[in-house]
Amino acid sequence: MKLDRLGALLTAAGALALLTLPFVVFKANRIVPGDPRTLLQVLPAWAALGCYALLLAVAASALVADDARIRLLAALAGVVVVALAAAAAGNALTPPGNKVVRIAPGAAWWVLLIALGLLATDAATRLRPPPALRVLFLVVCVAVAWLALAHGTFDHLSIMREYAVNAARFAHEAARHVSLAAGSLGAALAAGLPLGILCHRVPRLRGATLGVLNVIQTVPAIALFGILMAPLGLLAAAVPLAAALGVRGIGAAPAAVALFLYSLLPIVANTVAGLKRVSHAAVEAAHGMGMTNAQVLRRIELPLALPVILTGVRVVLVQNIGMVTIAALIGGGGLGTFVFQGIGQTAIDLVLLGAIPIVVLAFSAAVLLDALVEVMDHTRR
Amino acid sequence: MITIEKLSKRYGATTVVDGVSMEIARNSLTVIVGTSGSGKSTLLRMVNRLVEPSSGRVLIEGRDTREEPAHLLRRRIGYAIQGHGLFPHRTVAENIATVPRLLGWDDARIRARVAELLRAFQLDPALYAGQFPHQLSGGQQQRVGVARALAAEPAVLLMDEPFGALDPIIRAKAQEDLLEVRQRFGTTIVLVTHDMDEAFRLGDHVAVMSEGRVLQYDRPAALLTQPADPFVSRMTGMADRALRLLALIPAGEAAAPGADGGPEVVSTATLRDVLSELVWRGVDSVRVVDPDGRPRGRLTVAAILARGRP
């Protein structure tokens, strides 16, 4: 029997973390420094030992199992065990009715989660699931997490405490986050596709356009947001109509414009690259059969270029979801609001309340669009 | 020079090379020919241990190749492959100097050797030494690839489909160059190809491989006249075997004494070429002369036809 080297590495990391690092951190209130606790200290002995036993079983399959399906199931089971253990610790440490104590997952918990995540990722990579299955898997995972959250399983953990305090704002900021990311993508598509087609047709335009867009990409997001505040502020001051439409120096307007500008490069560049990929023979044949230029574009070139263009859309969407975070700095709203508020108040749980959904959003967008690209790309089959 | 003893290579359950034994003579040019998947490349690569044999052994000048680390062994053996494998980030001169540098030659010796090789391959050192591979034509790249393989004066040169990527005209030239270079440096060459014409053209010994075994290892003419296996006849081609046989014999060797009239042919031309010439001109005999113009005798259609029979 051969020991799996990755499994050995992850088992060692997980075991070391469980032995040396706190599983949860107990804080009497939001401000005071935390008090580290191990699993044995917070759960009844049978429950804690049960957790250890289950994790040991996961480790065993990580070490010796060859079948990637078994490894994946074991890793997911491990994630469930670790999550439920944290929830149980939260319940056990919170005195009834107390809304002040904070129980946060400790370093060992995070290390375990990362190790199990790596194990699951490795198994999933080896399985190479088809796109539909990947999307289904994502949907199931999100649904399970959603149900657990809605059911109140994790209500006594500090992040959910922060959520309870900010529940109303959370929905609003999340919606703002998504609409800023998706809206600027839509605008970039509306402008970038024609621009890309034009650049493909007029080679002289191509170099200059891509050059300018490249330079825009190198301007840091925070700076571009800031720089756009000035002209938009002036515009609002000079044109009352603009102000009435909600254009202001601060807030969502400069954020949307900046995101739009950042989004243009991947869209235009990928449109050009996608059209370039279309074989001359196909285009020539289409012309030979009497299609007009517009027909060739619509029926031959764009469908064939679609996978590459979609790859650009994926890049833009994932990048936008991340960048909207920064919009909070200029009053643009979005989940970044919690991140920066949390940083300002040294409230880590508030930071995570913003950061975790952002990562989940970006990751889901990546999985969905990757699947779409693969389905659309007939040439790769 | 090279002794291959019961050499086998297995990957799991599949046997790629199956108990091959061969004796390759010094200064010979041996061609291993076979279809793709016949195990010919694997056999070649076991000689310089790019592939480690599953069983059997290879001796070079009586020494087992496993006696020294593989990379040191390879520095003593030239190796040229299809698509040349030149290092794109190094100049022509640096490419050729690779093995001499690995062996720690001094700069003056390396420079002299590089210049010598470039001239041998008709590349002016002043012009080409500083160029990068991508600045050369396909034929030039291939020549540099062979020059690089010969740089450290190896006694043995292994070539794996070295001319596979060249178009027919450049390929014919490269084959001629190889024969010349072999004359000049006296290297023992083992060459792998799937092209029977190439095998007949270059090899003084040809090994026909199929499914990991050597079916016949002989002089080219013997492959035509006494095929050991139906597969060998299929590989050599039934339809034009008489012409192939004629193509192996130089006119000078077949010429009979006499000095009758008729057009003149050079003694290095093959009987096949001479026959073609006779048919074209509608005459019955030719005079054979050496390249320097000395008469060698005469050849008649009947004499040529007699040589085309087994």
Added chain:
Amino acid sequence: MRSLANVLRAAALAALLAFLLTPQRFARLFVPFTQYGAPPIYDQGNLLTLALAQLGTVLVAAAASSLVAVSLGILVTRPGGAEFLPLSRTLVNIGQTFPPVAVLAVAVPLVGFGLRPTLIALFAYGLLPIFENTIVGLRTVPAAVLEAASGMGMSARQRLQSVELPLAMPLILEGIRLSLVINVGTATIGSTVAAKGLGEVIIAGLLSNNTAFILQGGLVTGLMAVLLYDALVGLERRICARARIE
């Protein structure tokens, strides 16, 4: 075309240096962006010091991530590390979905405020492009070239040093450039966790509603990023001029 680019380059560099060395000379330009007599030039710290601090942070982080990412990239492309390759590629893909701000935010609970979380975030985020480009660079070395190198008797180490790394170098350098440029921008966000840098100027502007400050911080950072990008492209060209692969 080329000389125009040089002129623009020199002008941008001159403008940046002039502004950083003697910002007050530019005060008149920024007055229109201030209200109620607020200072037109950032006055709570030295702009040059802040710019250099930011650049230093970025360079230190980039050096560390280059070292780690290139070593890891080499490791997973060796036969011994091959079983980690599929996982590492997936991780690179996942990693790129993490926004740099999130990395920064998550680093704070681990090491507290100041320079350290910024360094960690820049280091972690900078790993990805370099790692991915190292892998791609090493894996796209033509098979014939590798075969020739082994066939001529290079040891695994010699092959790596004198064939694989030089051929992968253009892509590795491109990865370092990408990560540096992203990091110049991300470093400004480091100011929200109290790291020294030009983000301080922008945030001061945001807090006091002084557009002049925001413009200064933003323009200087932007110029630095563009010039850095440009300089690195030039450096890459120079280093890779020889290693042109068809």
